[in-house]
Amino acid sequence: MIIQRISRIISNYEMIMPLFAGAVTVLFVVAIFSLPLPYYEEQLYPKTFDPASPLNPYDRGGPPFTQVEIKDQYPENSPTAGYVTTYLTPFSWYLANTTLYLGTTIVAHPGGILDEILYNTRGLDTVVEPTILFIAFAIASYLYRKG
Amino acid sequence: MWQEYSIGLLLVFIAAVVAFFALVVEKDDLHRLLLLDLVEVPSLGIIALLGTDLAEALILPGLVVGIAELLALSQIYVTKEGLREKAVRGLNIEVIQADAPLIISVLLICYGIVLSGFTGGGVAGLGVVFYFMARGHREHFELLEMASGISWAIWIFAFFVFMFIPEYWLLALFMAAIGILMKVIVKMSLVGTMWGDGNG
Amino acid sequence: MDSLGGTPYYILEFGDELVYFSPYTVSLFLLALVFTLFAVIAKPERQVDIAFGGDAYYAKETSLQELKFRRFMAIACGFASMGAMVTGDVFNFTLFISLVGICNVGIVAAVKNRHVQNAAYQYGIVALAATVPLFGAAATIAATTGTLSMVELWSNATPAVPPVVKALLVLGVMGEGMAPFYAAKAEMFRAPGAPYVIMCSLSSLLIFLRVIEVVLVI
Structure with missing residues (x-):
């Protein structure tokens, strides 16, 4: 009896979404009760702040075309890690020398610690990510054209 | 704890x-x-x-x-x-029907290319969106899809340069930056296309 | 370096992210590869409608455009499953799983039928909601152990991953792998979706098998 009722409910595919969301809700409640979780102090790519630097909070580099030490997972796999971090385009270099706030727009300029991670040491993530965007774009434009 | x-x-x-x-x-x-x-x-x-x-x-x-x-x-x-979809005409504002959108869009796109990377893509994409919204145009989806595919290919190539011939990291860095610039421009111009579709 | 899936034959290094081929991951990888090849060479099935009251019947044509799109999605789904099978990085794994999810949405959504579109939409919502426990689990693993590499997580040099985080990861994969249910409910296996819809089932099966290994070793 009860099995029949349950199977009738879950055989309606519109019910899967609430069921799944309910399961996630329950699991997050469980997660709340399992707090506190320990924070591991020896993290990769640690963050440091230097308020006097124009590149703050992304200043991890030295002069361009020198290699700085980066705490990545497998340093032997990324022999050039540390070059991208220190690189600034001439335009960015000019901005860095004239204002204190280049760091707030650092994603606009090639180079910097984020590019080091995104392009170089964890490049495979960033390959998958535009692929997801590409597939989503293909679906949307296909439906749009046909619809 | x-x-x-x-x-x-x-x-x-x-x-x-x-x-x-x-x-x-x-x-x-x-x-x-x-x-x-x-x-x-x-x-x-x-x-x-x-x-x-x-x-x-x-x-x-x-x-x-x-x-x-x-x-x-x-x-x-x-x-x-x-x-x-509702047919949306170009914005009916006098300034926009003159040459202003063209000039502003060109400026935005040039500045976006100078910036490069994510924000550059955003700025240049904004220029394209603005132009499409102001002018209205026919859809060029094939073109946009092709640009998206090319930027994706540039990105993948840059990745392999980083991984297998790391001596050329500077080349790879610039290719990755250009790839992502094109990608973001294409995504944003898509927004403009969908808005401005339906008039010639 | 020993793991549940056997000693890796070969480790491909992409910077911080290792791609490893152990007996377990290789067998899953080959399975995905074979079915991707099937998707490449397969031709779509044509739905036959019988006209009621006479002996006439007619076959529904699948347009070339739709055929191309669905084949593209099926192949992309195959590549995504292959990636998810061999990757050795937790965050990369979750990204590949999301890619499998969105490809499955594409496979289902390509059929122009309101019923099927509704199923695709409902599944898409589940797939998108599932990214929350997925990415949440990956980030929590990084915070509690200080690494995302599965190889490091096996080595017992790192603190144990809390069980609730593993549960989040599994639930996320379950959400992404729910496509066959929707495809079945929309009656796609026989007529409108064949043969590409088989990639939905296969990719879900594969990601379930892989997540079991991941959860047991980390």
Whole structure:
């Protein structure tokens, strides 16, 4: 009896979404009760702040075309890690020398610690990510054209 | 034992519980889609609590996945509901019908290319969107898809340069920056296309 | 370096992210590869409608455009599953799983039928909601152990991953792998979706098999 009722409910595919969301809700409640979780102090790519630097909070580099030490997972796999971090385009270099706030727009300029991670040491993530965007774009434009 | 990390997690988990509970009780399809956008926020919060440079590099893919799936889902929603698009004419403002959109768009695109990377793509894309919105035009979807594919290919090539011939890291860096510039421009101009479609 | 899936034959290094081929991951990888090849060479099935009251019947044509799109999605789904099978990085794994999810949405959504579109939409919502526990689990693993590499997580040099985090990861994969249910409910296996819809089932099966290994070793 009860099995029949349950199977009738879950055989309606519109019910899967609430069921799944309910399961996630329950699991997050469980997660709340399992707090506190320990924070591991020896993290990769640690963050440091230097308020006097124009590149703050992304200043991890030295002069361009020198290699700085980066705490990545497998340093032997990324022999050039540390070059991208220190690189600034001439335009960015000019901005860095004239204002204190280049760091707030650092994603606009090639180079910097984020590019080091995104392009170089964890490049495979960033390959998958535009692929997801590409597939989503293909679906949307296909439906749009046909619809 | 209750460090800052756990306190942050507590807040984010509560937010996730609230958001997912809303998703359980919501019945309307469109509202579910809107709630999903809300649900994405706690996931970004959990990543951000990592608090290292790595966290920022992980947020970007997390954010992009959410946006990409929302794009596809909203188009599926439009098709599924059989919503017809309204013909939108170019904005009927005198200044915009003169040469202003062209000049502003060219300026924005040039500046975006100088910036390069994510923000550059955003700025240049804004120029394209503005031009399309002001002018109205025929759709050039094949062109946009092709540009998207090419930028993707540039990106993949840059990745392999980084991994297998790391001596050429500067070349790879610039290719990656150009790839992502084109990608963001294409995505944003798509917004302009869908808006301005339906008039010649 | 010993793991549940056997000693890796070969480890491909992409910077911080290792791609490893152990007996377990290789067998899953080959399975995905074979079915991707099937998707490349397969031709779509044509739905036959019988006209009621007479002996006439007619076959529904699948347009070339739709065929191309669905084949593209099926192949992309195959590549995504292959990636998810061999990757050795937790965050990369979750990204590949999301890619499998969105490809499945594409496979289902390509059929122009309101019923099917509705199923695709409902599945898409589940897939998108599932990214929250997925990415949440990956980020929490990084925070509690200080690494995302599965190889490091096996080595017992790192603290144990809390069980609730593993549960989040599994639930996320379950959400992404729910496509076959929707495809079945929309009656796609026989007529409108064949043969590409088989990639939905296969990719879900594969990601479930892989997540079991991941959860047991980390």
